[in-house]
Amino acid sequence: QRRERNISSHVRNRLPEDAVGLLREAGNLAQELGWDAYAVGGFVRDILLGRPNLDIDLVVEGDGIAFASALVERLGGRIKAHKKFKTAVCILDDGRRVDVATARLEYYQYPAALPTVELSSIKMDLYRRDFTMNALALRLNPGKFGQLVDFFGAERDIKNKQIRVLHSLSFVEDPTRILRAVRFEQRFGFRIGGQTMRLVKNALQLNLFEKLSGSRITHELRLVMDEENPLNVVERMNDLGLLKAIHPLLKLTHERVRVLQELEKVFNWYKLLYLDDQADCWKLYFLGLTMGTKREELSKVADRLNFSRREERELLALRDQIGDALMRLMGWQEGKTPLSRLYSILTPIPLEGVLFLMARSRKESIRRNISQYLARLRYVSIDVSGDDLIEMGIPEGPVFTLILDKILAARVDGNVGSREEQLAMALRLKKQFKSEWMNPV
Ligand code: CTP
Incomplete structure (x- = not known):
């Protein structure tokens, strides 16, 4: 049995009370249903880093959609379920959102001849993820609440500020992870690890970006632009040859x-x-x-x-x-x-x-x-309207717009003040432009 560090004091100290309440509620519910529930991914990473993050991602070893339904029944809200992926989003009445996924049991199907490998479904779920630092889970069931499940050395990597993939095919499976690596690197002041960097270079040599759809690249680029310092990310992408791999004109x-x-x-x-x-x-x-x-x-x-x-x-x-x-x-x-x-x-x-x-x-x-x-x-706006001009006997037409524009320009330049002054200006302009609408060319 691996020893799991308990970080419930971080959970209590670094999250708002209502988020802690929600996690506890989710744990209690899972226990009643006979399942195990975990908070996972960036949410757990950010608790360790002490960075605010309220995007709660849960994984249930059981039925994620049934769990999500029961959770909103308890807390008030509704769910949007994706049957195909066995996931659901809980949209709580107070506006909070919680993503729930199912730890997939299909991964358990091993040929009978092989010795039983001790793999829990949460482990398989975490193993599919991008980097060690995002492959952490936090137990929520009562009695184990706050225990950190770290199969892949994530805590060590976070301490050493290293971004590491979990296996050597990670970028082949999903090349957008390369862009994510650079984004996280700059956001957290981390560094892509040595072996992972070799895999990045390898992926570029294999032109893996060519196979990526434009929409997926755009999605990632938009996430880059939403970072606090996008330029750092963009410069690093340039240095690594990622920009030109997306399109040579982006260098x-x-x-x-x-x-x-x-x-x-x-x-x-x-x-x-x-x-x-x-x-x-x-x-x-x-x-x-x-x-x-x-x-x-x-x-x-x-x-x-x-x-x-x-x-x-x-x-x-x-x-x-x-x-x-x-x-x-x-x-x-x-x-x-x-x-x-x-x-x-x-x-x-x-x-x-x-x-x-x-x-x-x-x-x-x-x-x-x-x-x-x-x-x-x-x-800046003006207090003279078209109706005012009509009342002055100015017929609708190009002169109308001309006069209103001139009053607006005078307002912008600070040359005319109150409505009365603006009306007086309109009258002056009426005289000035009279010949134009009386004798249209
Ligand atoms: N993930 C992955 N591969 C991807 C995208 C996401 O493995 N290409 C996994 C990661 O474990 C990640 C989780 O899905 O933590 C959730 O994805 P997302 O919300 O995009 O990531 P966060 O890590 O929460 O990033 P951010 O802080 O930018 O929201």
């Missing part, structure tokens, strides 16, 4: 690194200031990574990554808009060019494009003004 250049660095700063700044107004950072990084490519080249990368026609069109349009805006911003003269000019350049562009422009510009004054645009100018 990093000095200029791309510079813009990606700025993007990371701009994006973190934006996230901090505007919590509830999120930009799609994935698009930004993709544009940074493909900067300097020709139109057809960008399409090729988009095809490799299996973007939909619509996504591809949007990206190309965004890139054109950015290029166009950069041209228009070239003549910018601090203190001389009115802010309304910046406003008219930026308003048609989606937020991602504005952030990209900010990262891309080398002129400090432009960056400052764009940040002003995001903080204030984009919210």
